[in-house]
Amino acid sequence: MFKIAIVEDQEETRESLNRFVRQYAQEQGLQVEISLITDGAEIAEHYTPGFDIIFMDVEMPRLDGFGAAEAIRAVDADVVLVFVTNMAQYAIRGYSVGALDYVLKPVPYFAFSQQLQKALGQLEKRERH
Numbered sequence: 001m002f003k004i005a006i007v008e009d010q011e012e013t014r015e016s017l018n019r020f021v022r023q024y025a026q027e028q029g030l031q032v033e034i035s036l037i038t039d040g041a042e043i044a045e046h047y048t049p050g051f052d053i054i055f056m057d058v059e060m061p062r063l064d065g066f067g068a069a070e071a072i073r074a075v076d077a078d079v080v081l082v083f084v085t086n087m088a089q090y091a092i093r094g095y096s097v098g099a100l101d102y103v104l105k106p107v108p109y110f111a112f113s114q115q116l117q118k119a120l121g122q123l124e125k126r127e128r129h
Contacts, residue, residue, distance in 0.1 A: 040068030058085040069097040
């Protein structure tokens with residue numbers, strides 16, 4: 001079972017990503033547990049390792065995605081981070097916190113499924129080594 005967090009303040013986008021993860025899991029025969037989180041502060045404040053993949057919005061009201069990612073990386077070097085943003089220029093900054101990649105909003109299913117596949121491939125590589 002894969003544990004996936006979706007950290008997104010916009011309800012419509014959060015629910016869309018949730019549907020995409022469930023659709024992909026069904027198509028691929030995977031079991032997933034999804035946590036829906038509304039702000040970077042919510043995930044960062046008491047973070048303990050346990051998620052396999054985190055899809056993280058960049059712009060959020062209390063704590064942005066980069067601040068949350070820095071807090072997460074301080075205690076979890078292994079979780080796969082994928083940023084979700086509407087501004088491509090933020091993508092470069094994502095590499096400073098070891099993000100795997102980013103997805104541009106509005107997020108189409110195909111682009112999202114490619115990133116999810118890439119993230120799962122990263123997890124499989126780690127398990128083999």
